[in-house]
Amino acid sequence: xxxxxxxxxxxxxxxxxxxxxxxxxxxxxxxxxxxxxxxxxxxxxxxxxxxxxxxxxxxxxxxxxxxxxxxxxxxxxxxxxxxxxxxxxxxxxxxxxxxxxxxxxxxxxxxxxxxxxxxxxxxxxxxxxxxxxxxxxxxxxxxxxxxxxxxxxxxxxxxxxxxxxxxxxxxxxxxxxxxxxxxxxxxxxxxxxxxxxxxxxxxxxxxxxxxxxxxxxxxxxxxxxxxxxxxxxxxxxxxxxxxxxxxxxxxxxxxxxxxxxxxxxxxxx
Numbered sequence: 001x002x003x004x005x006x007x008x009x010x011x012x013x014x015x016x017x018x019x020x021x022x023x024x025x026x027x028x029x030x031x032x033x034x035x036x037x038x039x040x041x042x043x044x045x046x047x048x049x050x051x052x053x054x055x056x057x058x059x060x061x062x063x064x065x066x067x068x069x070x071x072x073x074x075x076x077x078x079x080x081x082x083x084x085x086x087x088x089x090x091x092x093x094x095x096x097x098x099x100x101x102x103x104x105x106x107x108x109x110x111x112x113x114x115x116x117x118x119x120x121x122x123x124x125x126x127x128x129x130x131x132x133x134x135x136x137x138x139x140x141x142x143x144x145x146x147x148x149x150x151x152x153x154x155x156x157x158x159x160x161x162x163x164x165x166x167x168x169x170x171x172x173x174x175x176x177x178x179x180x181x182x183x184x185x186x187x188x189x190x191x192x193x194x195x196x197x198x199x200x201x202x203x204x205x206x207x208x209x210x211x212x213x214x215x216x217x218x219x220x221x222x223x224x225x226x227x228x229x230x231x232x233x234x235x236x237x238x239x240x241x242x243x244x245x246x247x248x249x250x251x252x253x254x255x256x257x258x259x260x261x262x263x264x265x266x267x268x269x
Contacts, residue, residue: 001028003037005044012045012057033061036072046088046104052097059103067110067162078119082111090136093147105151109158117175124179127151128186142197145190149203152183156210177214183207184216184224191227198236205231209244216248 001007008029015025032038038061045058065072066081073081085108092101108127116123131148133141159169159176190196190204208228216225225248231241 003032003035003041005041008032008041008057009045009050009054012054013051016053029057033064034069038065039072043084046100048091048096052100055097055100056103059100059107063103063107063110066107066114067158070110070114078115082108082115082120085111086130089147089151090139090144093136093143094139101147102150102154105147105154106158108151109155110162112155113158113162113164113172116172121175124152124155124176125182128182142200145200146203149190149200149207152186153203153207153210156213160213173214180211180214180216183211188224188227191224191231201231201234201237202240205237205240205244209240209247212244212247212251215251 001011011025011028011032015022015029018025032041042058042061042065045054046062047055050058085104088104089101089108092104112120112123112127120126128148131144131151133139133144136144139147156176159172164172187204187208190200196204205228208224225245228241228244228248231237232245234241
């Protein structure tokens with residue numbers, strides 16, 4: 001059977017309705033994802049009117065192609081692919097299952113890891129600049145901010161789990177660590193707003209926790225860490241704030257700031 005969007009959609013629906021045939025169906029779907037046709041049908045399956053199951057398969061396929069079949073992408077198509085991913089994120093930020101939005105954000109994160117720094121040297125600040133309310137007229141400020149924070153959050157997560165040569169991993173880690181100088185001020189700006197919606201605060205704390213792996217200079221970012229500590233006093237944010245602080249204080253660089261850590265303990269715990 002040809003790997004067209006219509007055929008793949010029908011097989012995905014069959015996968016969920018015919019439990020007895022799931023094993024053989026899964027083999028067919030896995031083969032479809034590896035095919036060159038997947039670059040076409042994945043986008044078609046992500047149409048907003050498709051079922052969540054079909055959309056999820058489309059998003060997972062797109063992520064798979066970008067993360068594991070990057071060599072198939074022509075250099076001349078890099079810019080258009082990046083633009084389509086940002087547009088797709090904005091579509092799902094305005095409505096649709098959250099799990100689909102996350103998968104599309106993962107696809108963009110895979111794009112970042114494949115192109116930084118040679119092709120996209122300013123990826124992190126460029127993403128922050130791209131996800132501004134004035135660039136998305138159909139979304140409100142909260143939707144845009146949550147989409148930005150979700151996109152930023154999954155970049156370090158993808159870095160941890162992706163397959164990458166050790167030499168390449170060192171280069172990418174250096175670039176992402178440099179991105180802290182853009183991410184941390186953004187998170188401080190978000191969390192310091194007294195009128196910040198709970199959904200945005202939650203995403204900001206998760207994003208902070210994710211980026212901690214690249215190191216948090218405690219003396220330089222005392223204001224941000226103070227805001228994370230203050231989140232402990234809000235029941236709806238307590239668990240996320242605890243996770244973030246645990247990641248901070250268990251980081252391998254924390255021993256360099258032991259005195260600062262002691263000061264935090266005396267003042268805030």
